Amino acid sequence: MGLEERRKRERDNRRNAILKAARKLFFERGFKPVTVDSIAKKAELSKGSIYLYFNSKEEIYTQILLGDIDKFHEHFSDLLTDSPSASEALLRFAGIYVDLFLSDRELFRILMTFMLHTSDMNLPEELNSHIIKATNRNISIVEDIFRYGIERGEFPAAVNLRLNRNAIWGLLNGIISLHLFTGGESKRAEVIQSTLRLGLDIYIRGLKTCDRPR
Amino acid sequence: MGLEERRKRERDNRRNAILKAARKLFFERGFKPVTVDSIAKKAELSKGSIYLYFNSKEEIYTQILLGDIDKFHEHFSDLLTDSPSASEALLRFAGIYVDLFLSDRELFRILMTFMLHTSDMNLPEELNSHIIKATNRNISIVEDIFRYGIERGEFPAAVNLRLNRNAIWGLLNGIISLHLFTGGESKRAEVIQSTLRLGLDIYIRGLKTCDRPR
DNA sequence: TGAACAGCGGTCATTATATGACTGCTGGTC
DNA sequence: GACCAGCAGTCATATAATGACCGCTGTTCA
Structure with a gap:
């Protein structure tokens, strides 16, 4: 445990939150109808942040x-x-x-x-x-x-x-x-x-x- | 749940992490010997961040x-x-x-x-x-x-x-x-x-x- | 058929947050 | 009383998050 570890942990958590939210949405509605904004909303992030974690x-x-x-x-x-x-x-x-x-x-x-x-x-x-x-x-x-x-x-x-x-x-x-x-x-x-x-x-x-x- | 809530949650969590770490240290050693740096380290934050949450x-x-x-x-x-x-x-x-x-x-x-x-x-x-x-x-x-x-x-x-x-x-x-x-x-x-x-x-x-x- | 528009993915200037080198003070030592 | 060590607290810099915006695409409708 330390400062660097904590930051990594938090990055990972956020990344996983996005994946989890996206997974749910994709599985509910498929690919196209799911907007990046909707993923962001479900993950409780802004759209911009999504693009910090994925391209x-x-x-x-x-x-x-x-x-x-x-x-x-x-x-x-x-x-x-x-x-x-x-x-x-x-x-x-x-x-x-x-x-x-x-x-x-x-x-x-x-x-x-x-x-x-x-x-x-x-x-x-x-x-x-x-x-x-x-x-x-x-x-x-x-x-x-x-x-x-x-x-x-x-x-x-x-x-x-x-x-x-x-x-x-x-x-x-x-x-x-x-x-x-x-x-x-x-x-x-x-x-x-x-x-x-x-x-x-x-x-x-x-x-x-x-x-x-x- | 939403973006604002998440940010509040995270702020609270961080604040609590500081209190928890500090509590442990204060109870172990008293007031004086506990440095702000040691609290920061235990809470996995930087000293500066401590002062974002407390004066x-x-x-x-x-x-x-x-x-x-x-x-x-x-x-x-x-x-x-x-x-x-x-x-x-x-x-x-x-x-x-x-x-x-x-x-x-x-x-x-x-x-x-x-x-x-x-x-x-x-x-x-x-x-x-x-x-x-x-x-x-x-x-x-x-x-x-x-x-x-x-x-x-x-x-x-x-x-x-x-x-x-x-x-x-x-x-x-x-x-x-x-x-x-x-x-x-x-x-x-x-x-x-x-x-x-x-x-x-x-x-x-x-x-x-x-x-x-x- | 093409002008107007809506809705989206992706960008980026702005804002918020975190960091740690630094400063000045204090109490101790010689 | 000169020196210094160690600390609380500061602040310039670095990192991360945000959302208004842009351009493209597909759709509507005169």
Whole structure:
């Protein structure tokens, strides 16, 4: 404890207050409708002060995203060691993935939107690559599952890790997007889950019967 | 919650941090040996900032005192209604008074010192009168006890409230001072308590036999 | 179709707050 | 009584916060 520490602490606190306020607003209303003034008001600061801590509205948004992506990753840390097979791991992964997004409603929309608009919101390169890296870390969980499957002879050795990883990732997000967009609220969770289960079952069955690279 | 509120909150917090730090130091070392720099360091502020919140070292000291005096008063709120007689109330008052000071060692010394040196430490008039008033509120508890005694016929109607109040207050502080100054630590509490009990018993007996104003 | 305007992100001159080197006083030492 | 150490309190400088303002963009309406 000392003078310098106190000042750092207070800077951090203020920064966090901004993130917390912004998070709430972004999750309530999305990106565009949230004004910097409204963030400032909720954080009990002036707009000018916001810009002492962040360079742009996009950067705030992105920082929030980064935190969420990291938190996201934690949910899957024990997945491989806990699952009896790669197929099972994949199904579990999908289950958790969907639950996560259904419990934190806006998160999915936000992450997807970011994927779709990264290049628009010209962020500092540093930050941009950080996000990409964090996202890749999550995507690569799927790759790990496939690798695990190959190692234990569950999937053919010829399976292309990257391609299949991307396919599954796309499958997941595509199905979720579709059902968030269409279908009613009431049975959404079950519908998505069962759709995914079906899709994955088939995909896995297909994979197992591969004999040449794909 | 809003911007103005937040700023007030933060100002209050900082002010309290100073008081808290100063209190600890004053109670550890007394008044003189505590430098403003040491308060600043403990409060994780610069010396200059201290003077943004207080006008002098004395004022800090005094503010702490004010808080303590107020807290002090709370201990006696139910005294009269809980006691079967004025004599008993007086004895209880003395008992609590002594216990309080023995449990919070430096407080007594500090309060006494203040009484002795108020005029030296030229405080803002406002503050000074506030302290006097707070102190009087405590002293007047004794007066209340006497008044109660007269009302229920326990003491003669002719008893002079103010004079006797001051006498008792002096008796209390004098005896405590004496024993803090001389006598050993070990049996101090009992010695003080029994001395006071004796003194008060005699005083009360004397009072009851009065028949002309005194 | 283009003039007027509203609403926003971002800027910056002004204001508020914090800092610590400095000053002058005081009490102690030799 | 000359020196000095140590302190309360000051103030020029540095840091942080503020909100009026600017320019751009998308919308309304004659």
